Amino acid sequence: MEALDYHAEERRKAEFDVEEMKIVWAGSRQAYEISDRVARLVASDPVFRKDNRTMLSRKDLFKDTLRKAAHAWKRIIELRLSEEEASKLRFFVDQPVFTDLHWGMFIPAIKGQGNEEQQQKWLPMAYKMQIIGCYAQTELGHGSNVQGLETTATFDPETDEFVIHSPTLTSSKWWPGGLGKVSTHALIYARLITDGQDHGVHGFIVQLRSLDDHLPLPGITVGDIGMKFGSGAYNSMDNGVLRFDHVRILRDQMLMGVSQVTREGKFMQSDVPRQLVYGTMVYVRQKIVADASCALSRAVCIATRYSVVRRQFGSHNGGPETQVIDYKTQQSRLFPLLASAYAFRFVGEWLKWLYTDVTQRLQASDFSTLPEVHACTAGLKSVTTSATADAIEECRKLCGGHGYLSSSGLPELFAVYVPACTYEGDNVVLLLQVARFLMKTVSQLGSGKKPVGTIAYMGRSEHLLQCRCEVERAEDWLKPNVILEAFEARAARMSVTCAKNLNNFANQEEGFAQLATDLAEAAVAHVQLIIVSKFIEKLQQDIPGKGVKRQLEILFNVYALSLLHKHLGDFVASGCITPKQGALANEQLRLLYSQVHFDNPSLLLYMVLLLERLLQSTSF
Ligand SMILES: CCCCCCC/C=C/C(=O)SCCNC(=O)CCNC(=O)[C@H](O)C(C)(C)COP(=O)(O)OP(=O)(O)OC[C@H]1O[C@@H](n2cnc3c(N)ncnc32)[C@H](O)[C@@H]1OP(=O)(O)O
Numbered sequence: 001m002e003a004l005d006y007h008a009e010e011r012r013k014a015e016f017d018v019e020e021m022k023i024v025w026a027g028s029r030q031a032y033e034i035s036d037r038v039a040r041l042v043a044s045d046p047v048f049r050k051d052n053r054t055m056l057s058r059k060d061l062f063k064d065t066l067r068k069a070a071h072a073w074k075r076i077i078e079l080r081l082s083e084e085e086a087s088k089l090r091f092f093v094d095q096p097v098f099t100d101l102h103w104g105m106f107i108p109a110i111k112g113q114g115n116e117e118q119q120q121k122w123l124p125m126a127y128k129m130q131i132i133g134c135y136a137q138t139e140l141g142h143g144s145n146v147q148g149l150e151t152t153a154t155f156d157p158e159t160d161e162f163v164i165h166s167p168t169l170t171s172s173k174w175w176p177g178g179l180g181k182v183s184t185h186a187l188i189y190a191r192l193i194t195d196g197q198d199h200g201v202h203g204f205i206v207q208l209r210s211l212d213d214h215l216p217l218p219g220i221t222v223g224d225i226g227m228k229f230g231s232g233a234y235n236s237m238d239n240g241v242l243r244f245d246h247v248r249i250l251r252d253q254m255l256m257g258v259s260q261v262t263r264e265g266k267f268m269q270s271d272v273p274r275q276l277v278y279g280t281m282v283y284v285r286q287k288i289v290a291d292a293s294c295a296l297s298r299a300v301c302i303a304t305r306y307s308v309v310r311r312q313f314g315s316h317n318g319g320p321e322t323q324v325i326d327y328k329t330q331q332s333r334l335f336p337l338l339a340s341a342y343a344f345r346f347v348g349e350w351l352k353w354l355y356t357d358v359t360q361r362l363q364a365s366d367f368s369t370l371p372e373v374h375a376c377t378a379g380l381k382s383v384t385t386s387a388t389a390d391a392i393e394e395c396r397k398l399c400g401g402h403g404y405l406s407s408s409g410l411p412e413l414f415a416v417y418v419p420a421c422t423y424e425g426d427n428v429v430l431l432l433q434v435a436r437f438l439m440k441t442v443s444q445l446g447s448g449k450k451p452v453g454t455i456a457y458m459g460r461s462e463h464l465l466q467c468r469c470e471v472e473r474a475e476d477w478l479k480p481n482v483i484l485e486a487f488e489a490r491a492a493r494m495s496v497t498c499a500k501n502l503n504n505f506a507n508q509e510e511g512f513a514q515l516a517t518d519l520a521e522a523a524v525a526h527v528q529l530i531i532v533s534k535f536i537e538k539l540q541q542d543i544p545g546k547g548v549k550r551q552l553e554i555l556f557n558v559y560a561l562s563l564l565h566k567h568l569g570d571f572v573a574s575g576c577i578t579p580k581q582g583a584l585a586n587e588q589l590r591l592l593y594s595q596v597h598f599d600n601p602s603l604l605l606y607m608v609l610l611l612e613r614l615l616q617s618t619s620f
């Protein structure tokens with residue numbers, strides 16, 4: 001049989017409503033239709049071809065990227081695409097490009113941190129791409145530690161200007177995407193200084209290049225930082241370096257939504273938390289979580305197609321060899337990744353809701369949910385990107401030697417994806433932010449302040465710290481409430497243990513530094529609980545379509561039990577389940593793998609083929 005016949009054969013056996021499953025994946029019928037239409041548009045346009053990009057030199061790759069960006073813009077205008085359609089189109093073009101930062105960070109930063117006048121001045125030009133912006137925060141010396149940035153913005157009351165300066169080599173801006181070659185403007189983060197006083201880091205809009213001949217303006221030194229990991233991959237992006245030599249900008253180029261500097265040079269802090277200066281990062285982290293399921297599903301799709309077609313060993317009497325998908329080891333490596341793609345999809349949807357909710361609250365001066373939103377975006381960004389990066393590499397191995405070929409699509413997917421573990425906040429640094437939030441929550445437990453939202457379970461910590469899991473048979477592990485309680489108990493116990501251990505240190509900061517590994521693990525436990533609980537909430541919704549809900553329930557159980565198996569040490573050590581119950585969970589997991597594949601083999605293929613148009617460059 002040919003590869004295509006194998007796929008067709010598997011698909012014919014579908015026992016659930018495939019069209020409805022596609023809608024579940026997309027989030028709504030309308031989102032599915034947009035996605036489907038735009039995917040076809042991109043796939044049928046020769047300018048957007050991607051089969052040759054790993055073979056291009058950096059220069060040609062960059063030209064190809066510019067050509068695609070210009071063509072994408074032309075099509076967006078010609079077809080009068082909505083914002084949602086335009087962003088889908090850029091997503092399907094699927095090549096890191098300066099417009100990611102222009103639309104994804106520069107514009108959101110002005111919207112989030114600029115006052116109304118500033119938005120009216122800058123946004124129309126940015127929307128029409130008359131100016132192109134990047135987000136220049138990171139410096140050579142400091143990326144994670146934003147408060148350590150060294151670039152200065154000193155107010156000069158005589159001229160009503162700020163003087164932007166790079167006082168040291170380490171203060172050079174380093175990494176911003178779109179900066180190296182393309183951007184005309186940058187949103188830079190610099191220490192605000194008025195009358196000799198340092199007010200910390202704030203955002204400023206600075207023009208870098210002439211709008212006439214694109215040459216750098218006086219006092220600006222700018223360039224590309226060079227080749228990055230892999231061939232093709234992120235090298236389509238012009239990550240850049242930038243230095244300022246006493247560059248003057250108008251006072252109103254400081255984003256004044258959070259703080260202001262008056263004509264007299266007086267610094268005024270609005271009645272809002274200073275952390276709103278970090279708002280764009282929160283926005284992008286939320287988007288990164290939503291995108292994790294896309295990268296993961298692509299890798300899983302490739303590995304599944306390969307596993308169905310590939311045969312090794314087991315031929316009897318000259319008959320066909322065994323499909324590698326039939327090996328338990330292949331299943332136990334692949335199916336949890338498929339389940340994770342759906343889990344990340346649903347938690348990404350929820351996070352988008354949470355972000356919209358906090359945005360509305362902020363507009364009404366309600367800052368109460370900001371710490372939770374920061375913890376959720378930081379934690380979910382960390383856990384989903386780390387898991388996705390590892391999963392792409394696992395999928396490469398699942399495809400044997402063929403996975404190492406560029407034509408499998410996996411090496412490039414990996415090279416483009418892995419920096420997501422670093423950019424927008426190093427994943428460990430972000431977990432420690434979550435841990436800080438958790439420790440604060442635990443310390444307030446006795447104060448009468450009731451934990452709400454994703455930390456509501458901490459309010460039941462008295463029960464969670466002593467409850468015993470009631471699983472006696474493997475099938476007991478199929479009950480969502482049993483799974484949820486085990487995850488809650490593990491998360492609560494790990495956090496409370498860390499909090500107790502912190503109390504052994506006279507100095508909290510020192511304790512936090514010494515216990516950082518345990519704290520990061522407690523943060524992972526908390527974030528995995530969020531993902532599990534949001535999957536359960538999804539299953540409680542009305543999900544139409546024959547058999548769709550049933551298949552999602554199987555995937556939920558695979559996701560939760562495979563996590564439990566992987567982190568069995570945590571669950572057992574914190575005493576919330578016994579080793580025997582852990583073994584029963586594993587037994588149930590094995591049975592579930594058989595259901596994913598043998599009861600309904602087509603489930604597997606359908607669920608992973610939803611994004612197959614993205615895979616133009618793959619040959620499996
Ligand atoms: C779709 C677009 C395409 C994607 C392309 C990607 C291109 C990549 C772009 C980038 O990488 S841009 C640069 C991104 N840089 C980072 O992410 C830097 C990471 N570092 C930080 O975010 C911060 O420095 C830090 C680690 C959070 C620490 O900040 P700071 O020192 O100021 O805070 P702490 O003292 O630790 O905490 C003080 C207080 O503030 C709270 N907090 C911190 N961050 C936020 C936030 N974003 N929102 C709300 N609140 C925040 C923190 O929890 C503390 O609270 P309390 O404990 O005091 O209550």
Ligand SMILES: Cc1cc2nc3c(=O)[nH]c(=O)nc-3n(C[C@H](O)[C@H](O)[C@H](O)COP(=O)(O)OP(=O)(O)OC[C@H]3O[C@@H](n4cnc5c(N)ncnc54)[C@H](O)[C@@H]3O)c2cc1C
Pocket residue numbers: 101135136137138141142143144145174175176177234239419422423424425426427428429432516
């Ligand atoms: C592809 C790519 C694109 C990027 N695009 C942009 C952009 O457009 N604009 C922009 O401004 N920036 C951008 N960045 C920069 C990015 O945001 C930073 O690289 C990131 O925030 C990490 O900072 P760092 O490089 O200083 O890492 P470091 O902080 O130096 O991290 C190095 C190691 O130290 C560890 N570490 C650091 N602090 C702690 C701590 N407190 N506790 C425990 N461990 C710690 C980390 O876990 C890591 O293992 C980009 C980076 C990449 C790779």
